[in-house]
Amino acid sequence: MKKLFVWDLHGTLEQGNHLAVIDISNEVLRRFGHTERFTREDGIKLYGRKWYEYFTWLLGDDAYEQAMLLQEACFELSEVNPAMQCDGIAPTPHAVEVLHAIGGKHHQILISNTRPANLAIFLEALQLGEFFPDGRAFAVDQHSRDTRRTKAEVLAEFLGDAHDYDEIVIVGDSPGDMRLKEVGGGRSYLFAHPEFEFRECESDFRIRDLRKLLRVV
Numbered sequence: 001m002k003k004l005f006v007w008d009l010h011g012t013l014e015q016g017n018h019l020a021v022i023d024i025s026n027e028v029l030r031r032f033g034h035t036e037r038f039t040r041e042d043g044i045k046l047y048g049r050k051w052y053e054y055f056t057w058l059l060g061d062d063a064y065e066q067a068m069l070l071q072e073a074c075f076e077l078s079e080v081n082p083a084m085q086c087d088g089i090a091p092t093p094h095a096v097e098v099l100h101a102i103g104g105k106h107h108q109i110l111i112s113n114t115r116p117a118n119l120a121i122f123l124e125a126l127q128l129g130e131f132f133p134d135g136r137a138f139a140v141d142q143h144s145r146d147t148r149r150t151k152a153e154v155l156a157e158f159l160g161d162a163h164d165y166d167e168i169v170i171v172g173d174s175p176g177d178m179r180l181k182e183v184g185g186g187r188s189y190l191f192a193h194p195e196f197e198f199r200e201c202e203s204d205f206r207i208r209d210l211r212k213l214l215r216v217v
Contacts, residue, residue: 004165005108006155006180008172012191014126016089018043024084025054028073044195048174079117086125098210099131101217110137111151151176155183169216175201
């Protein structure tokens, strides 16, 4: 029985990125002359939003245009300064163990909302690239004004490209991840780290330990 495991990255296979987001955001705010700053607690509260939404939350909804400029500056800074972007991030506990177990029997792909350049940096820093070679890791830039692809479209394209699976297992931390079940069926696992609340959405299962997935390998 061949299964496809569909993974999200941030907040699922990775931990600590919410702190790097705050550090980068505050540095960009400083460079743009803003006096406002995010706190580490804000990073937990806002985690999962698009980057510009951090700034509209901080500066006000009428600061949308400025928020988009700040978001672009954050991406540029994170790409030219990978050390800052990856400071403090690490694989989720037991992620490598679980990925190894799945990879020995089934296929797995990664679909992330980040940009392609950033995804490559993250996979290298986390040392997870071996599990997602070319054609198995997809970056869907959901932060731009003119987003052209969604996670659902990427998954549909992958499944339509002569791939046939007996079951699809979706693992992520957001409503958008859970809706991927609408593309090809299967079962969905909503994940949350201990310090975060589960996002409000429908899922088949809720887990805080990736080893729970070993039951379906």
